[in-house]
Amino acid sequence: MEAVKLVEGKVDWKGRAAEKYQHGGLRTSLLILAAFTFENMATLALAVNLITYFNGVMHFSIADAANIVTNYAGTSYILSVLVAFLADTYTGRSKAVMVSIIFEILGFVLLTVQAHLPKLRPPTCNILDPATSQLCVKVDGGNSALMYASIYLIAAGAAGLKASLPTHGADQFDENDPKEATQMSSFFNWLLLAICIGGGVSITFIVYIQDNKGWDWGFGISTVAIVLAMIVFSAGLPLYRYHVISGTAAITEIIQVYVASVRNRRLKLPEDSDDLYEIDRDKEAGVHIEFLPHRDNLRFLDKAAIQTSPDFEDSKSANPWKLCRVTQVENAKIILGMIPIFCCTIIMSTCLAQLQTFSVQQGITMDTTISSNFHIPPASLPIIPIAFMIIIIPLYDQIAVPFIRKYTGHPTGITHLQRIGVGLVLSAISMGTAALIEVKRKNVARSHNMLNAIPVLQPLPISVFWLSFQYFIFGIADMFTYVGLLEFFYSEAPKGIKSISTCFLWSSMALGYFFSTVLVQIVNEATKVNTKSGGWLDGNNINVNHVNLFYWLLTILSLINFFCYLFFATRYQYRHQTTVANKEMKEVVKD
Known part of the structure; x- marks a missing residue:
């Protein structure tokens, strides 16, 4: 007879008590990380390059295209709260993952079909040419409905995966076991690494395919990636530890x-x-x-x-x-105490939205040459901070955290709130840097009499790698805040609503994207009197817009937001938790 250890509060896929050495642990968390890698491989290219698709193929103006992208991203993040509630109280996290993947696959299939069939798109024209843009007709009618249906199916699927996969991964570890508790702490760092690896492939390989081989090929590869995510995740179904549904x-x-x-x-x-x-x-x-x-x-x-x-x-x-x-x-x-911290991270997500919209449009006008035969897609510029994070995250988790822990005594080296604060400062610096780079870019256009140049035919004589500074700084900011927020919300929340609490991160990003949409409209409305066009950000020619002033506005808002954060963070009291249980681990005799 063999003594079997059971994990308190966790079951296997048949509803029986989960066995410690048969279910969960590091090996199953790797499957979840792999699934998250494929999911980000499929979707991150959309975040950075959809504005080009909406502007160049569907013929929306730059501002309208930017708003569609931010609304899509915001919807995806905000829906994660609803999915998290359903996963915690009714369906369970693994079922929520599977249903979400099906939604995402369907969305990508529809998007691929529309990109492949000319009759489902508006007629081809050069919307970047001011002389012909008036002849361009943007997508409408049933084709417009198909476009919105596809991207919001993807948004719903991505929301479910964001809500369920991280907490399902954390469920694979036993908090009462010191070794597994340490592994769970590292899991969130490795989760960011998985996002970076999948995202790195997405914004280089998939973006290149979209720009050079066709949007249908790019969306098709994303479809394959999300199908692989489903296969990898499904392989672990008999091995996972499942959190017992808590009800309402x-x-x-x-x-x-x-x-x-x-x-x-x-x-x-x-x-x-x-x-x-x-x-x-x-x-x-x-x-x-x-x-x-x-x-x-x-x-x-x-x-x-x-x-x-x-x-x-x-x-x-x-x-x-x-x-x-x-x-x-x-x-x-x-x-209630976490709400002010949550609110103070919204502006940072608004800044992130600009790197996925206006910064990409800046890159389109610049020289993307690497060699005589290769041009880097502007949407691939975030590979710079991502490549840095792929290197630094393992070093931070395995070397920096243990070293800092010796001096601070804190299990994660520095506290979650300190980590978030560092990221907020860096995001403000990133926006200030973006404003300076935009001033330089416009000065080059003005000095060469190229303010009305067509980017695809006559790029400005300034390297696109100047934009890497703002991406690099924000990438470091993201490394601090992403894990800091996720761990903060997960560790501080009551046990029964950890999935919902971790969605505070996604909700913060959602509100940041929605606020970006509102802010663009407010800025255009407030500045149209003092500009020749409809405002700082109106129209299709970014060379005559005032994106640099918009970046300065975000810099000021970010600094004000940081001081508000300091006020609330210094007054926040971390939770203290003790648990009463019959036994932390139970032993049974197995025949």
């Missing part, structure tokens, strides 16, 4: 605290916090229950735990919308 209780308990605190707002808080309601630890020791100590912040929420009756049994049977546990209250405080 976890998110409901948080809402109950807010409702109860309002309903009890007239009650007086006791002088001793021990008088607040909490279940008896000894009586509940047989089940797995989370206990959090009381903290003296956001005291108005403590009113949700005021007992109107000293009788414990009466309190236990009280209306949960009027009386909540101290642990419930502390979880609600954590969620």
Whole structure:
């Protein structure tokens, strides 16, 4: 007979208790990382190059094309919250992944078909030529509906994968096992590495295919990549550890605290916090229950735990919308405390949107020559920071973090909030750099009398690699904030809503992209009186636009945002968690 260790709170694909050495662990997390790599290989080319497709093939103006891209990306990120809720409470994360992949495959198939068949696209013309752009007709009618259906199917699929894959990967590790807990901490760094590897292939190989071999070929390769993601993920279905679906209780308990605190707002808080309601630890020791100590912040929420009756049994049977546990209250405080941090990351996502839209349009006008036979696609410029991150992430995780840990005593080297703050500063520097480079680019166009030059026929005599400075700085910023935010939201959130909490990252990016759309419209409306066109960013000729001023505006907003972040981050209190369980690990006798 062999003693088998079971993982607390995790099951296998048949609903049985997960065995420690048969399910989950590092090997299954590698399958999830591989699936995420293929997914990013399929989609990142869209983020950086769709504006070229919408402008050059579908004949939208630059501003309209930029807004379509940011709306698409924002929708993808915001939908991740809905999918995360469904995955945590109804479907489970693995089912959410599979359904999402099917949506994404369908979207790419439709996009490929439309790019391949001329009758599904508007007639070909040169929209970059001011003399002929008025003759160009943008996509409309049923073809327009097909275009929007395809990109939003992809957005929905990508949302599901963003919501479910990272948390499903973290589920493969046992937080009660010190070795696996360390591996889980590294998992988020490797997740960023997977994104970089897949993204690196996407913005070089796939973007090159789109620009030189045809959009149908590029979209077709993305379709193959997402199919490979489904195959790789499916291979691990019998081996994964699955988080037990929690139902609606976890998110409901948080809402109950807010409702109860309002309903009890007239009650007086006791002088001793021990008088607040909490279940008896000894009586509940047989089940797995989370206990959090009381903290003296956001005291108005403590009113949700005021007992109107000293009788414990009466309190236990009280209306949960009027009386909540101290642990419930502390979880609600954590969620409320994370909201300002979440809001302070939105501007950074707005800055990222510009690198995927206007910076690509800048690159189209510049000299992309590497050799006599090869020109780098402008949309491939982010390969510079991505290549850097592919090198630096393993060094950071395996060398820098252990070294810094010796001096700080923090498991991740520096705290999550410090890491996020570094990224916010670098994003502001990136936008300032982008403004300076745009001034230089326009000066070259003006000095050579090329303000009205057609980029595809007569590029400016300035290398596209000047744009690499802004991409490089923002790439480092992304390395700090991406993992910092994901770990912060995952580690701080209550156990029952970790998928939803990690989607705070995607929600922040969604709101940043949507804000970019609104900001472009506001800037155009506010500046059209002082410009010859419809505003700083209006029209199809970026050489006569004022993108440099728009970048300076984002720099100022980013700096203001950083000081707001400092105010909230220095006041944030990290959670302290203790758990009562019958046994951390159970042993059974297996015949």
